[in-house]
């Protein structure tokens with residue numbers, strides 16, 4: 001049966017995410033961004049962008065060596081994430097340390113993220129797509145919701161942030177408007193990024209995350225990621241959103257910040 005509904009396309013022009021120069025990338029867990037869009041991150045750095053990661057949870061639930069103390073597990077996660085950040089050229093990582101797979105509040109994380117936006121002053125925010133309709137992991141959709149709400153509220157001075165302080169070196173020197181919002185792990189991608197030149201860099205970064213993968217599962221992921229990128233490239237080719245010459249691609253939904261707030 002034909003649907004009685006008609007999809008209304010947005011009137012907001014799609015921003016050019018690859019021209020952004022100050023990017024706040026928000027993830028639930030320490031490896032979410034690099035697995036999904038590490039190639040985009042590497043390409044943004046090549047284009048001259050400064051990138052700060054914010055990891056919302058402490059990520060301790062996924063550590064496979066259960067004999068490690070909480071402190072030792074945390075320091076291993078931190079050093080793996082820092083090694084990956086160095087490979088990709090990311091400025092740094094700021095951790096909010098909410099309990100991984102725990103009962104944390106979107107509202108509180110939103111307050112923290114509003115403060116991070118106000119201090120870092122990004123022109124682009126990248127996060128998980130909170131509207132992925134099959135996502136069962138609450139850390140993922142809660143982080144995504146907190147991120148997109150922070151985007152629309154950071155400029156509303158009557159809305160309170162929290163009292164956290166990101167390190168001074170990450171503070172933005174001038175006030176910026178958020179031009180682009182990029183949502184990864186999306187089922188409604190409108191942007192296919194050419195990662196042919198940065199795939200190896202992405203895989204080198206992802207291979208740092210050894211605390212949460214066995215040797216076998218890491219080896220399988222390093223095979224699966226290029227395969228998935230070829231699959232995305234094929235979708236990009238058939239939708240005429242990616243040059244046929246590109247072999248590997250990552251995809252995401254890119255919106256203007258205005259498109260997140262009733263205006264379409």
Ligand SMILES: [Zn+2]
Pocket residue numbers: 028029032140
């Ligand atoms: Zn995750």
